[in-house]
Amino acid sequence: MKLAVNPEYEKLLPKVSTLEYSILKESIKQNGLWVPILVNSEGVILDGHHREHACKALGIPIKYAVREFENKLLEKKFVIECNLIRRHLNDFQKSELGISLLKIEIELAKQRVNQHSFPSNEGKHKGEATELTAKQIGVSRGTFERAKKIIDEAPEETKQKLREGNPHTSITKEYQKLKKVEKRNLRQEEIKKLQVNLPESVTLFNQEFQSVSIPDDSISLIFTDPPYAEEYIHLYEDLAIHASRVLREGGSLICYVGHYAIGKIINMMESQGLEYHWIISVDHSGPSASVFGKGVLVGWKPMLWFTKGKYTPVEFVKDKIKSEFQGKELHKWAQSTVESDYFIKHLTIENEIIYDPFVGQGTFGVSAVKLKRQFIGAEVDAGHFANAERMISNANHI
Numbered sequence: 001m002k003l004a005v006n007p008e009y010e011k012l013l014p015k016v017s018t019l020e021y022s023i024l025k026e027s028i029k030q031n032g033l034w035v036p037i038l039v040n041s042e043g044v045i046l047d048g049h050h051r052e053h054a055c056k057a058l059g060i061p062i063k064y065a066v067r068e069f070e071n072k073l074l075e076k077k078f079v080i081e082c083n084l085i086r087r088h089l090n091d092f093q094k095s096e097l098g099i100s101l102l103k104i105e106i107e108l109a110k111q112r113v114n115q116h117s118f119p120s121n122e123g124k125h126k127g128e129a130t131e132l133t134a135k136q137i138g139v140s141r142g143t144f145e146r147a148k149k150i151i152d153e154a155p156e157e158t159k160q161k162l163r164e165g166n167p168h169t170s171i172t173k174e175y176q177k178l179k180k181v182e183k184r185n186l187r188q189e190e191i192k193k194l195q196v197n198l199p200e201s202v203t204l205f206n207q208e209f210q211s212v213s214i215p216d217d218s219i220s221l222i223f224t225d226p227p228y229a230e231e232y233i234h235l236y237e238d239l240a241i242h243a244s245r246v247l248r249e250g251g252s253l254i255c256y257v258g259h260y261a262i263g264k265i266i267n268m269m270e271s272q273g274l275e276y277h278w279i280i281s282v283d284h285s286g287p288s289a290s291v292f293g294k295g296v297l298v299g300w301k302p303m304l305w306f307t308k309g310k311y312t313p314v315e316f317v318k319d320k321i322k323s324e325f326q327g328k329e330l331h332k333w334a335q336s337t338v339e340s341d342y343f344i345k346h347l348t349i350e351n352e353i354i355y356d357p358f359v360g361q362g363t364f365g366v367s368a369v370k371l372k373r374q375f376i377g378a379e380v381d382a383g384h385f386a387n388a389e390r391m392i393s394n395a396n397h398i
């Protein structure tokens with residue numbers, strides 16, 4: 001009988017790598033063919049396609065055995081199980097086979113229900129079948145569920161990396177990436193539902209702050225968070241020029257800065273006539289970030305405080321503040337309102353003007369509106385600007 005390979009089975013099973021094949025061939029060369037090639041009565045190879053290939057290449061006599069199954073589902077199940085037992089598969093490859101196995105188990109369960117007219121309880125059966133399949137393929141239920149999400153939603157390139165056991169990724173990492181995107185999309189959907197209805201006390205500009213027209217000596221507090229990467233450092237120079245013009249006498253500029261740039265930024269501000277006042281430590285709420293080049297585990301963010309002319313303290317303020325993670329689904333650089341709430345509250349009074357030239361998703365505008373201050377903001381990116389408009393319009397309800 002002429003033997004054939006079923007293309008459906010071939011597609012289903014993980015490809016045998018060149019290395020895997022050469023190890024198999026060497027083993028057959030040394031030890032002969034231990035396990036016969038299994039075929040069905042139609043001559044379709046169920047197990048041993050590569051062993052057969054290796055035997056032919058080595059000129060070793062091949063043993064065949066015929067296996068019959070009650071139906072095609074059971075045959076397919078057998079083909080998958082053979083691969084699970086014989087191959088050294090990683091958790092992702094096992095899970096891919098697990099998905100096919102799970103579909104078969106669910107189908108078989110349905111058939112049993114129909115045959116015996118049991119009441120259907122598909123949800124429960126699905127849960128149990130997932131648990132059983134995970135056990136059968138030898139991974140935890142959690143790993144199987146995570147891999148399942150990747151199989152359903154991740155791009156082919158990601159799946160291929162996992163099949164190949166790429167050391168730079170893992171099921172957990174790829175699952176977390178998908179969850180992050182899911183969370184971001186969900187948040188974006190929620191935000192889109194919010195109405196834009198800015199209070200009169202707020203003016204927002206969808207443009208570069210450098211070209212925003214703001215009267216001289218009008219702003220009490222610039223509270224802002226420019227991008228801190230080295231390539232954006234020139235923005236602090238522009239901020240210094242802008243702030244020295246628009247701040248009122250005795251007004252303050254508080255800006256987040258990268259640790260690496262503290263000295264440079266102080267020089268930039270002072271060269272525009274602003275006075276260095278203090279440094280503030282914003283303590284991270286989550287785990288420390290590692291800066292590899294410097295060998296430092298960073299646990300805090302610096303904020304620099306400058307003043308225009310003589311600053312007259314009204315009350316004492318803390319120079320160390322514990323931040324709180326509030327999500328970065330809308331903006332990857334979003335800050336928390338904890339810092340802006342505190343400094344806006346303690347450095348200004350109601351109706352004074354707070355200005356943020358780098359609005360992002362509008363975090364500091366939200367604080368200003370909640371605290372009944374006037375607010376001016378500039379944001380160059382249209383997407384972030386649209387989010388900021390919605391966030392600030394709804395400052396008292398989010």
Ligand SMILES: C[S@@+](CC[C@H](N)C(=O)[O-])C[C@H]1O[C@@H](n2cnc3c(N)ncnc32)[C@H](O)[C@@H]1O
Binds near residue numbers: 363378
């Ligand atoms: C670090 S993020 C600010 C995040 C913000 N604090 C928040 O919590 O959402 C800096 C923002 O400044 C914007 N930006 C960069 N250059 C700008 C410019 N010249 N004028 C106005 N906005 C600018 C970026 O698009 C980005 O959204």
